[in-house]
Amino acid sequence: MRDDRPISNPNRTIEIMKQYDIKMKKSLGQNFLVEPQILSKMVDVSQVNEKSTVIEIGPGIGALTEFLAQKAKKVLAFEIDQRFVDILATTLSPYDNVEVFHQDILKVDWTAEEFSFLQAEEDLVVVANLPYYITTPIIMNLIESQLPFKRLTMLMQKEVAERMTAQVGTKAYNSLTIAIHYQMDAKISFIVPKSVFIPKPNVDSAVLILERRQHPRVEIDNINTFQAFVQAAFTQRRKTIWNNLRHYYTSANQEIELADQFIEAEIDPQRRSETLSIEEFAHLYKIITK
Structure with missing residues (x-):
């Protein structure tokens, strides 16, 4: 019988973890968000609609993917952990607009033929609940790729989001701020408390939105x-x-x-x-x- 509770419902998440004997891998920064309203809000602020093609990073058991699939034209979900790839085949079975790739997002060849259609997509966006330990490399990799995405909506460690949105002269302002601001407009949409994750991380998170600028903020030769x-x-x-x-x-x-x-x-x-x-x-x- 189909379970109509959101995957992110705390009880359902725990049941899935027990069913598949999931032990979270600290090395991969794995935490499940168990508050459906926050995931729904995250999809809303990312402006995903029926014209959107979404690249999702680290879908886990599909909690965020489910909300994306209900709004988007298509979702391409990239998962590095084979355990979750197997689970997603079940949890996301009601959605025919989701394609799961067992790949490290940092090693994806966006010039490959299977991804060539992305260049012509009307509304390409990236949405992700990012592992804390590898947030910056993933974002910089996406910015430097040739993907024509309009915006990135990322759930990440609050401190990192603050560095990416820092103002000149503040303690958080650093080289990462400048790397982001070169071709993106950055803003924190809302804060996510650590209490809504399983297992609970040590710090709060934030949803950061990066909008691509029409032109880089400064002209640089290299x-x-x-x-x-x-x-x-x-x-x-x-x-x-x-x-x-x-x-x-x-x-x-x-x-x-x-x-x-x-x-x-x-x-x-x-x-x-x-x-x-x-x-x-x-x-x-x-x-x-x-």
Whole structure:
């Protein structure tokens, strides 16, 4: 008999865990969200509708996937854990618009023929409950891919979401903030308490929404070189940008040139990196690398 309770219903989640003898793998950062209203709200803020094709990362037993399938045209769910791939065949059997891939999202070849249709999708979005330990690599991998998605809606550790949305001059502002802001607009939609997960994590989570900008915030010749430059500037937060970059450009001649380049950029070398906007970083980078 079909069970009409949401997969994310706490009792149903526990029953599924017992039925399949699921032991959560800490190494994969696995936690089940057991509050249907939060999952429904997450789908709502992601603006998924009947025209949407959704890429979901880490569906687990299908709690979020179920809500996505009820709204979207199609859901492509990528699950690294074979145990859950087998379970999803049962829990998601009522939905014919879901395709599950047993793949590591970081190793997916988006240029493969089976994914070529994604380039023409009217509304491509990414929605995921991300493992805490690998949140940043997954997001950066998606941003750097050639996928034409409009937005990413990610449930993640609150602290990481705060870094991705941080304002210049705040404690949370760092090289990750700049990497995200380069081509995305970021905002925290709502906070998710740790009490609604099984097992309960140590910290609260947040739903972060990243919207792709029509054009990058600054013009850069090589984004990878620029990001390495910004990361170098944040090597030691308590040091000035001068001290961090002086160690990055190690030779004596480079240090002399660097002093002149700060003067040309009209940026005080005694400032700390968290006080520089992405526009100031881009300006300094262009002068140093010209």
